[in-house]
Amino acid sequence: MTTKKPHRVELTPAARRALRAAERLFYAHGIHAVGVDLIAAEAGITKKTLYDRFGSKEQLVVEYLAGRDERWRAFLAERLEAREGAPAGERIDAVFVAARDWAEREGGKGCSMVNAHAEISDPAHPAYAVITGHKRWMRDLFADLAGDEESGRTLTLLYEGALVAYGLQVFPEAFDHARTQARQLVGRAASRSGASGDQ
Amino acid sequence: MTTKKPHRVELTPAARRALRAAERLFYAHGIHAVGVDLIAAEAGITKKTLYDRFGSKEQLVVEYLAGRDERWRAFLAERLEAREGAPAGERIDAVFVAARDWAEREGGKGCSMVNAHAEISDPAHPAYAVITGHKRWMRDLFADLAGDEESGRTLTLLYEGALVAYGLQVFPEAFDHARTQARQLVGRAASRSGASGDQ
DNA sequence: GGACGAGTAAACCGATCTGTATACCTCTCG
DNA sequence: CGAGAGGTATACAGATCGGTTTACTCGTCC
Numbered sequence: 328m329t330t331k332k333p334h335r336v337e338l339t340p341a342a343r344r345a346l347r348a349a350e351r352l353f354y355a356h357g358i359h360a361v362g363v364d365l366i367a368a369e370a371g372i373t374k375k376t377l378y379d380r381f382g383s384k385e386q387l388v389v390e391y392l393a394g395r396d397e398r399w400r401a402f403l404a405e406r407l408e409a410r411e412g413a414p415a416g417e418r419i420d421a422v423f424v425a426a427r428d429w430a431e432r433e434g435g436k437g438c439s440m441v442n443a444h445a446e447i448s449d450p451a452h453p454a455y456a457v458i459t460g461h462k463r464w465m466r467d468l469f470a471d472l473a474g475d476e477e478s479g480r481t482l483t484l485l486y487e488g489a490l491v492a493y494g495l496q497v498f499p500e501a502f503d504h505a506r507t508q509a510r511q512l513v514g515r516a517a518s519r520s521g522a523s524g525d526q
Numbered sequence: 527m528t529t530k531k532p533h534r535v536e537l538t539p540a541a542r543r544a545l546r547a548a549e550r551l552f553y554a555h556g557i558h559a560v561g562v563d564l565i566a567a568e569a570g571i572t573k574k575t576l577y578d579r580f581g582s583k584e585q586l587v588v589e590y591l592a593g594r595d596e597r598w599r600a601f602l603a604e605r606l607e608a609r610e611g612a613p614a615g616e617r618i619d620a621v622f623v624a625a626r627d628w629a630e631r632e633g634g635k636g637c638s639m640v641n642a643h644a645e646i647s648d649p650a651h652p653a654y655a656v657i658t659g660h661k662r663w664m665r666d667l668f669a670d671l672a673g674d675e676e677s678g679r680t681l682t683l684l685y686e687g688a689l690v691a692y693g694l695q696v697f698p699e700a701f702d703h704a705r706t707q708a709r710q711l712v713g714r715a716a717s718r719s720g721a722s723g724d725q
Numbered sequence: 726g727g728a729c730g731a732g733t734a735a736a737c738c739g740a741t742c743t744g745t746a747t748a749c750c751t752c753t754c755g
Numbered sequence: 756c757g758a759g760a761g762g763t764a765t766a767c768a769g770a771t772c773g774g775t776t777t778a779c780t781c782g783t784c785c
Contacts, residue, residue, distance in 0.1 A: 339731065357645040359558035362772060373733055374774080380731095384773065441690055442644030445635070446556040462696045480697055481707050487690040488683030491640055497661045497686070498679055508680050538761065561742060572763060573744080579761095583743065 333389045333453045342380040344370040350391050358446045392457040395439050416513045419472050427502035437494020532588045532652045541579035543569040549590050557645045591656040615712045618671050626701035636693020
């Protein structure tokens with residue numbers, strides 16, 4: 328289980344602009360649909376600079392996904408730290424609220440990891456590890472918050488389902504619905520282990 | 527809410543081979559990553575024939591998604607007809623079992639509709655109606671099977687979540703886990719409405 | 726003051742993209 | 756027998772793809 332950590336690039340100002348443009352374009356139109364010429368033009372830099380900084384489009388994709396993963400984890404950590412020591416139900420609730428806020432702010436098209444996975448067929452692609460790492464991290468977080476593997480998996484299903492339902496507009500307020508279901512799930516689990524003492 | 531039905535093409539033998547190849551390649555590598563030259567070559571036909579039959583790559587994409595939607599609905603209908611008149615719990619169970627069997631047979635990369643949605647940014651694209659139509663149909667099916675909108679939405683979340691969890695291998699036996707949760711959900715709903723005698 | 730990193734500008738590469746053109750073949754059906 | 760549908764083979768079009776190259780500019784820091 329030694330998934331090699333992908334190589335990262337230090338960002339000069341021009342590189343930062345390129346990455347910002349790439350993030351926006353990749354997420355909105357897909358990875359293969361966006362050419363490096365367009366990214367350079369939108370960032371206001373030359374292709375030469377882009378390749379001097381990143382070396383390849385593939386590496387740019389890695390930075391795109393790894394950066395989004397990092398930002399999401401930081402965003403979530405902030406919300407969870409504010410509820411340190413709170414009951415599990417509240418902390419789980421905070422995750423779904425965070426997901427809703429995140430999605431409303433920069434999410435309109437669902438999960439960038441799932442979307443990228445749709446376009447990458449080769450498991451040897453360096454972005455692959457970022458995608459699977461992100462999803463495993465969320466799965467483990469839910470298991471940790473719920474206290475047991477089983478409930479964690481159910482929370483993962485609700486979370487991933489809500490992401491899809493939101494992105495494809497299957498029904499409105501998908502995150503809030505998932506949140507309600509999650510609360511009921513942990514509520515039942517708590518009353519089971521608390522009330523009768525058996526297990 | 528009159529989403530125009532996408533135009534469909536009658537399939538000659540060569541067109542059928544092209545569509546089969548396109549389905550396989552689009553699903554495995556993504557839509558933009560696959561060129562029409564490759565599709566024609568894999569199908570053993572010429573590009574001329576391909577364009578004579580479908581007119582454009584866009585139309586080929588529509589046929590790809592609409593065909594998959596049709597086949598899934600037929601597959602599911604067969605399973606549900608075999609359980610006609612059975613209790614709601616059993617019929618819902620059958621949907622998750624069908625999803626698992628379908629995914630194991632030809633699914634390795636998650637939901638083709640979600641994946642296609644990741645690559646299509648323009649809502650005016652004719653394939654867009656196929657994607658949203660498919661998801662709305664599933665949502666309505668679950669609402670119908672569950673008997674109420676609220677439970678239907680939860681089932682939708684579990685179903686979509688399982689598709690993602692399976693496709694990205696977040697944890698093993700995602701469909702069976704979702705199935706168990708779905709059974710418990712409808713079990714609770716039944717005992718609630720059954721115990722109090724109303725209905 | 727000289728080396729170096731970051732950047733611009735623009736041409737160029739071979740490959741591949743969607744899509745079209747011309748010419749010819751073969752089978753069926755009226 | 757003759758027309759039309761379905762097909763092959765091949766060449767071509769213009770655009771765009773990811774990526775490279777050469778030449779030059781501007782700061783900053785030792």
